[in-house]
Amino acid sequence: MMDDRGLxxxxxEIRLGERRLxxxxxxxxxxxxLSVMGPSGSGKxxxxxxxxxxxxxxxxxxxRVELDGRxxxxxxxxxxxxxxxxxxxxxxxxxxxxxxxxxxxxxxxKGRHARRRAAExxxxxxxxxxxxxxxxxxxxxxxxxxxxxxxxxxxxPKALLLDEPFSGLDAELRETxxxxxxxxxxxxxxxxxxxTHDREDAEAAGGPMVELPAAGEP
Ligand SMILES: Nc1ncnc2c1ncn2[C@@H]1O[C@H](COP(=O)(O)OP(=O)(O)OP(=O)(O)O)[C@@H](O)[C@H]1O
Numbered sequence: 115m116m117d118d119r120g121l122x123x124x125x126x127e128i129r130l131g132e133r134r135l136x137x138x139x140x141x142x143x144x145x146x147x148l149s150v151m152g153p154s155g156s157g158k159x160x161x162x163x164x165x166x167x168x169x170x171x172x173x174x175x176x177x178r179v180e181l182d183g184r185x186x187x188x189x190x191x192x193x194x195x196x197x198x199x200x201x202x203x204x205x206x207x208x209x210x211x212x213x214x215x216x217x218x219x220x221x222x223x224k225g226r227h228a229r230r231r232a233a234e235x236x237x238x239x240x241x242x243x244x245x246x247x248x249x250x251x252x253x254x255x256x257x258x259x260x261x262x263x264x265x266x267x268x269x270x271p272k273a274l275l276l277d278e279p280f281s282g283l284d285a286e287l288r289e290t291x292x293x294x295x296x297x298x299x300x301x302x303x304x305x306x307x308x309x310t311h312d313r314e315d316a317e318a319a320g321g322p323m324v325e326l327p328a329a330g331e332p
Contacts, residue, residue, distance in 0.1 A: 123178075126138045146299075203261060212234070
């Protein structure tokens, strides 16, 4: 039997009153990144919200979103096992880097030492092995992006949604962080969806690409 792993968007359509915002029918295989490109207002963030489970009730959605064969419709965001990464690292400022990670660690991992080890191992993976005690306010943009990635992956998501996660970074750093993110998507063998304005980001993702029409176009 063909395995049903991956993220499936089955005749997904999002409308805003009379206007059809977007329609998608696709499957993202494990380890693959689908890039969704489109101008501002074309519905990228809305698609993201639909998949993650926080679509604004102003929109009407139809179709089916499935992750590893599980229908996500009706599941609250915290039960969808979807990891999110944004342009802003959104680290909690009153905690150390390590505490930010511990906060995201599943409660199934028990014991202070085991939890600390899990967080340190993940920090190591993103190249920040010795930064557990750092104050997030002192991190560079690239370091903050690495911590955000570590925090997202610690929750062991079964799919990743990437909302312009590279756009605040300068060219060289952008390249490094892209390589890190797409490398880990492949290593974890989970599907990812990247929404971006940037063709180079989409090309770096190495997967299929979808372009959304500008808002108001048919
Ligand atoms: N809560 C809302 N109620 C009504 N319309 C909305 C709401 N949120 C967004 N919209 C409209 O829906 C459309 C899609 O918005 P969305 O934010 O998904 O676009 P986007 O492609 O992510 O844009 P950007 O790249 O600027 O973030 C836009 O025309 C926007 O004005």
